[in-house]
Amino acid sequence: MSRTRLLTVAGVLLMLASCLLPCLTFWNGITLPDQDPTPEVIQQENAEALAFEQRFQIATWVAGALAILGLAALIYARKHHRRAGCA
Numbered sequence: 001m002s003r004t005r006l007l008t009v010a011g012v013l014l015m016l017a018s019c020l021l022p023c024l025t026f027w028n029g030i031t032l033p034d035q036d037p038t039p040e041v042i043q044q045e046n047a048e049a050l051a052f053e054q055r056f057q058i059a060t061w062v063a064g065a066l067a068i069l070g071l072a073a074l075i076y077a078r079k080h081h082r083r084a085g086c087a
Helices: 004-026 040-082
Strands: none
Touching: 004 040
């Protein structure tokens, strides 16, 4: 496999991973609240919501970094492909 194809595939996979990471984090964190919660349950749900918010924020930052890396790989592969005269 040529270098440009490898970079293109890596770029596409990084872009896909950047899309899936926040989605998976979001779907794994969804829960339904209790119908008749006690004050202790409310405190626990608030703590879980705060922890979920922090996990989701980290996942979003990582997804942004993966998207930037994927885009950089695609741009580099495209420029390398043009320089090689394979247009």
